[in-house]
Amino acid sequence: MPITITYDTENFIFKISGKQNSATKHKFMILYDDESDESLWPTMGYHNNKLIKKGEISEFLFEAYQSLVNSPTALDYNNGTNQLLKNIHAKDMRDVTENTEKIRSIYAGHASKHENHLGKLNLCSDLASDSFIMGDHGILRKTDILESVVNNVPTFSYIHHSADTLYFHNLNRSDIHRFDLRLYEGDDIKALVDEVLPNWNAVLVFEQNLEIEYHKEETSRMNEYAYTVGHPTR
Amino acid sequence: MSETSILKYVHVDSVNMRAGESKSRITVRVPQGLEGCSRIALKSFSIPNTFPNMINKKVEWIEMIQTVDNGTNTWKTALFTIMLNDLDPNQQYLDNINLQSVLQTKFNNEGQAFIRKTNISADGLALLITENILIASEQRQKCQ
Numbered sequence: 172m173p174i175t176i177t178y179d180t181e182n183f184i185f186k187i188s189g190k191q192n193s194a195t196k197h198k199f200m201i202l203y204d205d206e207s208d209e210s211l212w213p214t215m216g217y218h219n220n221k222l223i224k225k226g227e228i229s230e231f232l233f234e235a236y237q238s239l240v241n242s243p244t245a246l247d248y249n250n251g252t253n254q255l256l257k258n259i260h261a262k263d264m265r266d267v268t269e270n271t272e273k274i275r276s277i278y279a280g281h282a283s284k285h286e287n288h289l290g291k292l293n294l295c296s297d298l299a300s301d302s303f304i305m306g307d308h309g310i311l312r313k314t315d316i317l318e319s320v321v322n323n324v325p326t327f328s329y330i331h332h333s334a335d336t337l338y339f340h341n342l343n344r345s346d347i348h349r350f351d352l353r354l355y356e357g358d359d360i361k362a363l364v365d366e367v368l369p370n371w372n373a374v375l376v377f378e379q380n381l382e383i384e385y386h387k388e389e390t391s392r393m394n395e396y397a398y399t400v401g402h403p404t405r
Numbered sequence: 406m407s408e409t410s411i412l413k414y415v416h417v418d419s420v421n422m423r424a425g426e427s428k429s430r431i432t433v434r435v436p437q438g439l440e441g442c443s444r445i446a447l448k449s450f451s452i453p454n455t456f457p458n459m460i461n462k463k464v465e466w467i468e469m470i471q472t473v474d475n476g477t478n479t480w481k482t483a484l485f486t487i488m489l490n491d492l493d494p495n496q497q498y499l500d501n502i503n504l505q506s507v508l509q510t511k512f513n514n515e516g517q518a519f520i521r522k523t524n525i526s527a528d529g530l531a532l533l534i535t536e537n538i539l540i541a542s543e544q545r546q547k548c549q
Contacts, residue, residue: 173512176509178505180502185501185505195470197470197471198467198470199466199467199468200466201464201466209461209463211489215504223467228467232469267468285500286458288456288458289454296445318447325454326454329453329454332447332451337447338446338447340446341443341444342443345442346439346441347442348435348438348439349432349433349434349435351432351433352417353429362429365427365428367456367497368428368429368456369452370419370420370428371418371419371452372417372419372420373417373450373451374417374450375414375417375446375447375448376414376448377412377439377445378442378444380409380442381408381410381441382407382441383407383408
């Protein structure tokens with residue numbers, strides 16, 4: 172099937188459409204592989220939750236769509252009472268035999284962030300684990316993020332993060348002989364591709380608590396000396 | 406006995422990582438040790454914003470065609486995959502316009518790159534046949 176992809180340079184929106192001149196029902200949808208970081212669609216502006224995922228193929232396409240459209244209970248499809256079909260309606264599925272291009276096209280939900288795809292970096296360490304991050308379905312989970320560094324500079328310039336106010340994390344051990352530092356990409360805490368990762372540097376601040384020993388006799392001698400200096404009698 | 410807090414600054418540069426380590430995960434060794442530490446913070450961080458956006462990327466789509474076999478409607482479903490790992494080294498970073506151009510070339514199969522077609526059975530992820538096909542040549546044959 173011929174597929175056309177276009178990019179609107181005014182609105183920064185991608186559009187993909189298929190076309191088939193046939194009387195046969197021919198459906199087209201783009202797939203988001205949520206089991207890997209390889210799928211290009213999300214950075215092109217497509218919403219993950221509007222794309223079908225690999226794990227949904229069986230349930231959505233076979234159990235719901237195909238079986239019901241084929242069967243007399245296809246009425247469920249029309250009146251929208253079937254929950255599975257409701258769910259699949261929320262996905263971007265297009266009939267490529269439609270004449271109107273707009274109807275058979277899948278538009279990206281928002282502007283492409285492909286050109287500056289990396290919104291922030293997370294610097295993590297095994298030293299601290301007192302941070303929390305909201306994951307899928309709004310569930311909070313513990314992380315070891317030391318700092319999130321926002322990428323607010325154009326591509327091919329330098330990302331500099333410098334903290335005037337230090338945000339301390341409690342250490343999970345007091346004596347440190349080795350520790351690791353890890354860099355991850357963005358909100359999803361994705362691993363960065365190491366082969367093309369540029370060199371980076373960081374300055375860490377450790378707060379060290381040193382014990383001070385006070386000797387009663389020494390303190391007394393110092394006080395007496397200070398008194399004689401402050402109260403000269405001769 | 407009392408305590409006083411002092412700050413120790415540790416400068417880390419990935420250039421000096423141990424051979425065999427990964428730049429995204431480095432281990433810092435402190436031979437003399439940092440004793441009695443309680444807290445840590447990041448003072449500064451620097452990295453060039455030169456992250457590629459086309460490494461290990463792919464696009465996938467699904468097509469379903471309804472056919473009639475012995476008077477019964479059936480669907481043929483296939484997953485199509487284009488792996489974008491055969492781009493030139495100077496195409497590790499693409500802007501939107503060039504991305505559109507590269508993808509259209511792949512969809513048209515002008516570069517003779519394979520589009521992988523995987524037929525999908527009713528079991529969903531059970532892959533019946535995996536074959537590399539030249540979509541464009543098929544289209545040309547259909548047109549003739």
